[in-house]
Amino acid sequence: MREDGLAGGADGADRLGELIPVALRGMAAGIAERGGPIPAGGPAAVAAALVAEGGELDAGVAGHAGGEGAAGSDRSAAPAGAAREPAAAGEAAAAAVLSAEPGVVECSARQPASAVLSAEPGATERGARRPAARPSEPEPVSGTGATTGALPRRGVGAEAALEELSRLLAAGSADPADPGCAAHLHCPPLAVAVAADVVASALNPSMDSWDQAPVASELEREFTAGIARLCYPHAGTPDAVVTTGGTESNLLGLLLAREHGIRQVVCGANAHHSVARAAWLLGLPAPVVVPCERDRLLPGALADAAGPHTVVVATAGTTNTGTLDPLPEIAGICRRAGARLHVDAAYGGTALCSDALRPKLAGLELADSVALDLHKFGWQPVAAGLFAAREAADLAALTVRAEYLNAGDDTEAGLPDLLGRSIRTSRRPDAFRMAVTVRALGTDGLGALVERCCATATQVAELVDAHPGLRLWGPPELSTVVLRPVAAEETGGDELVARIRRALLEAGTAVIGRAALPTGPGGATQLWLKLTLLHPHTTAADYRTLLDRIVATAGAELVAVRENPVAS
Numbered sequence: 001m002r003e004d005g006l007a008g009g010a011d012g013a014d015r016l017g018e019l020i021p022v023a024l025r026g027m028a029a030g031i032a033e034r035g036g037p038i039p040a041g042g043p044a045a046v047a048a049a050l051v052a053e054g055g056e057l058d059a060g061v062a063g064h065a066g067g068e069g070a071a072g073s074d075r076s077a078a079p080a081g082a083a084r085e086p087a088a089a090g091e092a093a094a095a096a097v098l099s100a101e102p103g104v105v106e107c108s109a110r111q112p113a114s115a116v117l118s119a120e121p122g123a124t125e126r127g128a129r130r131p132a133a134r135p136s137e138p139e140p141v142s143g144t145g146a147t148t149g150a151l152p153r154r155g156v157g158a159e160a161a162l163e164e165l166s167r168l169l170a171a172g173s174a175d176p177a178d179p180g181c182a183a184h185l186h187c188p189p190l191a192v193a194v195a196a197d198v199v200a201s202a203l204n205p206s207m208d209s210w211d212q213a214p215v216a217s218e219l220e221r222e223f224t225a226g227i228a229r230l231c232y233p234h235a236g237t238p239d240a241v242v243t244t245g246g247t248e249s250n251l252l253g254l255l256l257a258r259e260h261g262i263r264q265v266v267c268g269a270n271a272h273h274s275v276a277r278a279a280w281l282l283g284l285p286a287p288v289v290v291p292c293e294r295d296r297l298l299p300g301a302l303a304d305a306a307g308p309h310t311v312v313v314a315t316a317g318t319t320n321t322g323t324l325d326p327l328p329e330i331a332g333i334c335r336r337a338g339a340r341l342h343v344d345a346a347y348g349g350t351a352l353c354s355d356a357l358r359p360k361l362a363g364l365e366l367a368d369s370v371a372l373d374l375h376k377f378g379w380q381p382v383a384a385g386l387f388a389a390r391e392a393a394d395l396a397a398l399t400v401r402a403e404y405l406n407a408g409d410d411t412e413a414g415l416p417d418l419l420g421r422s423i424r425t426s427r428r429p430d431a432f433r434m435a436v437t438v439r440a441l442g443t444d445g446l447g448a449l450v451e452r453c454c455a456t457a458t459q460v461a462e463l464v465d466a467h468p469g470l471r472l473w474g475p476p477e478l479s480t481v482v483l484r485p486v487a488a489e490e491t492g493g494d495e496l497v498a499r500i501r502r503a504l505l506e507a508g509t510a511v512i513g514r515a516a517l518p519t520g521p522g523g524a525t526q527l528w529l530k531l532t533l534l535h536p537h538t539t540a541a542d543y544r545t546l547l548d549r550i551v552a553t554a555g556a557e558l559v560a561v562r563e564n565p566v567a568s
Contacts, residue, residue: 003158007202016202019162026163030170037180039172040508046172053149053168174511179535179542183513185319185347185376187534193380196436205429207242209405210416213429217418220431223438224386230352230443231370231388239392241421242431243385246346247274249371250313252387252398252423253342254278256369257311259397262340266290266305267313268297268325269518272344275313287313294474295321295517299329308338311368316361317347317377320515320530321473322480324348327363341366346373346385348478354447357454360477369394374434377450377479377534384430398423449536453479457533459540460547469551473517473528481531482515483547485554492561494527499557500550501529510546 005015039046155161174181177188205213207220224240232238243249250272254265265279265287279287288310290301295318306312312334314325327343334341343364349372351357352364364370367390374384389395399420401408406417419425438446457479464483465472471489473482488496497514504510513530529550531543 003155005158008204012202016198019158020198022159023162023166026166027170029163030167030172031175033167033171034173034175034508036508037178038174038505038508038511040506042502042506049172050168053164177535179538180510180546182531182533182535182543182546183511185373185532185534187376187379189375189381190379190437192440193433193437196433197381200429200432205432207422207427207429208418208425210418213418216429216432217416219435220421220429221416223431223435227372227386228388228392231349231372232365232390234365235390237392238388238390239395240386240388241395241398242427243371243387243422244383244424245375245385246272246344246371246373247277248423249346249373249385249387250274250342250344251278251281253313253344253369253371254282254284254311255423256389256394256397257340257342258282258284260340260394262309262311264288264307264310265313266302266310266339268292268315270295270297270315270318270320270323270325271313272315272319272346275344292518295323297325297330299326299333302330303333303337306333306337306339310337311340311342314341314343314367316343316345316349316364317478319347320480320517321482322347322476322478322532324360324477327361327366329363331363331366335366340368342369342371343367344371346371347376350374350377350446350450351478352447353443354451356451357447365390374437377453378434378437378446379449379534379536380434380437384434395420450479452536453533456538456540457481457531460531460533460543463540463544463547467547467551469554470547479533481533482517482528483531483550484526484528485551487551487554487558488527490558496554496557496561497527497529499561500553503553503557504549509549512546512550 002015006012007016039049041048156164174186175188176186200216203216205216207213207217210217220242224242228235228238228240231240241252243252251274254262254275255278257265263284265275265284267275267287268290269292271287271289276287279285288305290305291298297314302312312330314327314330316324316327318324331341333339345361345364348361349364349370351360369390370388372386372388374380374386375382378384399417402419402425405425406415406419411417441449454476457476461472461476461481464470464481469486471484471486473484476482484493484497485500488494490496501512501514504512513532515528515530516525517528518524519526531546533543
């Protein structure tokens with residue numbers, strides 16, 4: 001087997017057919033090794049695991065110094081799985097993990113963080129949880145590359161490298177497919193999207209010129225046209241382009257506004273941090289920040305700030321609470337003031353695919369531009385952003401000429417110009433997996449998944465509201481549930497909330513978010529815990545144990561706060 005075999009060409013599919021099962025075997029073994037949503041022990045444990053693994057990787061490199069695993073050899077340096085537990089054991093573990101119902105694996109059976117942190121290096125059996133460095137030991141120098149085998153002079157062979165590092169990645173990753181991983185807008189990708197990504201990676205179209213991506217560019221054009229029409233069903237000439245996510249889409253929204261003579265950004269206090277960063281990157285003044293109430297922009301306050309040389313950024317699904325700004329009222333204010341309107345719908349935008357939820361986005365079609373993000377609430381691998389404009393002519397501001405990519409005479413001869421479809425040059429065919437997913441499910445199917453997550457969030461919120469040890473911030477508008485332990489009402493409440501999150505994270509039993517939310521006028525905030533529910537196949541019952549664990553952890557940490565308070 002050639003270690004430098006290509007993924008494309010006549011033999012590419014066969015080569016991938018040999019290697020992908022090896023990678024999946026390593027991944028399954030790593031998932032079984034991790035046993036929960038995130039590795040226990042925190043950053044020190046993960047770094048120590050990499051160093052410990054590095055010794056084995058280095059040993060593997062040394063063992064192949066004779067060149068058996070060097071690039072260009074016709075056989076693998078070692079049989080698949082030779083450096084690991086038997087393949088059958090890994091496959092059995094994988095089968096157990098893959099067949100388990102969500103939430104079936106109890107986290108309490110896993111090693112506590114204290115056991116991991118106190119374990120002697122090398123004391124664990126292969127396949128068990130890796131120990132962390134003792135607190136008294138100096139932390140390894142970060143990023144030296146000296147002891148991890150990550151940049152060896154001689155390779156170990158494709159199969160060994162894939163199985164080793166796939167297992168390492170899976171064992172040390174946060175897994176958004178685990179119900180306990182609910183901190184961020186970080187969705188578990190659908191298998192069909194990942195499979196499509198393999199094909200796109202193998203063929204490797206580069207979307208900066210038609211002769212590098214003939215059908216990929218045409219498929220992207222058709223897909224983005226459909227997205228534009230989804231956002232602007234009644235507009236005359238809408239258009240959309242692919243981005244890396246909400247941050248790039250917000251940058252585009254402000255860039256096009258600037259090209260229209262806009263000199264001031266206005267946004268709510270609930271706006272994503274990328275809005276202020278985009279203004280800075282574009283040389284615009286810092287945004288005028290309009291107050292919010294319950295994480296929702298106040299239209300009355302906006303009326304005084306909007307004007308003919310401003311762009312208003314509204315949010316359809318805030319990061320902290322999933323709240324949607326009142327888009328019809330905001331659009332009306334912008335129209336009367338002569339201001340442009342950009343809507344950051346990176347979170348809530350896929351509600352457009354649901355007949356039941358689409359009314360929540362009423363007024364979106366009145367915006368000049370919209371940010372969407374299918375790696376947040378569309379079950380795509382990162383990156384999967386989209387930017388839609390009500391008028392296709394607005395995108396002309398992105399036009400750029402590079403003779404070797406879009407020569408004028410080539411364009412006149414009919415070769416499509418792709419450089420004006422992005423602020424990037426080389427870019428992956430990310431629209432391909434999005435198109436495959438939507439073709440597989442349809443927009444109705446995608447909308448049904450969004451509805452399912454939102455319904456689960458409503459049910460979890462009801463559990464929180466009924467729990468004697470928890471307080472609910474408010475009913476969810478999308479799929480975010482914000483809560484706070486009742487124990488945090490005592491002295492040191494914010495510190496307790498922060499410690500609960502970190503304790504669960506270090507134990508490896510849950511990944512939950514935090515949100516500093518205003519308590520009223522004056523700028524004071526209160527720290528809350530946040531569950532962002534993006535797993536379409538879980539139910540509220542899968543989160544009961546997590547809620548109880550939060551309360552139990554609150555009790556344990558409250559004692560620690562009283563005995564040894566620290567800044568949160």
